[in-house]
Amino acid sequence: MNAKTEKKLKIALSVGLLLLGLACVALPFWYMFVTSLKPQSYVFEFPPRLWPTTPSLDNYVEAVNRDSFGVYFLNSLVVATATTASTVLVSAMLAYAFARFKFPGRNVLFYLLLLGMMIPPVMLIIPQFLVATSLGLREKLIGLVVVYVTMNLSMQTFLLRGFFANIPRDLEEAALIDGASPWQIFTRIILPLSKPGLATVTIFTFLYSWDEFPWANVAIKEATKRTLPIAIALFQSQHLTRWGLVFAASIIALTPVVIVFLVFQKYFVQGISTTGMKG
Structure with a gap:
């Protein structure tokens, strides 16, 4: 063999x-999408079809209009x-401060921040519950936002710090000579x-x-404040035998994630390969 x-x-x-x-990843999603277009009487047909004979959007219409699904979707989006x-x-x-500014205790503070990456989120539920209760953040969407931000800060600061550290300092020094402030350098040079x-x-x-x-x-226990993951779990328990309806609701829930990825995907691979490598 040459x-x-x-x-x-x-x-x-x-x-x-x-x-x-690709087939192992895509086929379950394709089956879910095809099933969501089928009437209930054709969901369990054998052999299963790669495309329904009479596709219909009735499951999507019913999913959106049933059980305040639209309210849950809007809550999750907000x-x-x-x-x-x-x-x-x-x-x-935070990442720019750790990457560029020198101040007492910088490394200690950064390593303390990284401790947040080492603690499983499930272990923090009880402390989060107590803090949220004392601050009056339970049963409020803002309470979810505050907790989600704190849970993401460690990892995202670590990624961006490595990225900022790779940007040449010459650009910032030239901007300083031209009279730019640190905030102007951050917003007009570093972020772009x-x-x-x-x-x-x-x-x-x-x-x-x-x-x-x-x-x-x-x-969140109040029905009108629930987010989509909670709604999907309840939806599945209430309509377990109606797989077309359940899959339609799941497809709707996946749509924003796909849109966000498509919008940012041209930067995604480059970002994965360059963030967190140095600094």
Whole structure:
């Protein structure tokens, strides 16, 4: 076997493995989507079809209009958007301070901040419950936002600090000579050059706050304040035999995450490869 043939076999094997992995990931989502388009009488047909004979959006219409699903969706959207915006802003400022400014105890404070990455979130539910109760944050969406921001700060600050540390200092020094303030340097130079890192933080934070279940289940008991993960869990228990309806609700819940990823995906790979590598 010559080198050219061996190279072709390696490429074919790599492509085959990638297609197999893609099929393993995509087929369950495809089945869920196809089932959501079927009437209940065709959900368990055998053999299953790759596309329904008479596709219908009735399950989606019913899911949106049933059990205040739209209210839960809006609650999750408000919480996830506020959490993501707050986390990106605060973690970016913290990361820039740790990456550029020298002050007493900087390294100690940074390592203390990183302790937040080492503690499982489930262990913090009781302390969070006690603090939220004492501050009057239970049964409020703002209570979810505050907890989600604090849970994300450690990881996102760590990622952005490594990214900021790789930006040449010459740009900041030139801006200082021109009379720019630290805030102007941060907002007009550092942030525009950090789009891959900011995109990575945005995707991770939005995904966490959109899907988080344990704290939302503990902190919110009022029906009108529930978020979508709680609603999906209740929806599945109430309509377990109506898989078309359950899958339609799940597809709706996935839509914002897919949109956020598509918007930021061109920066995502670059951000993953460059954040957290130095600093």
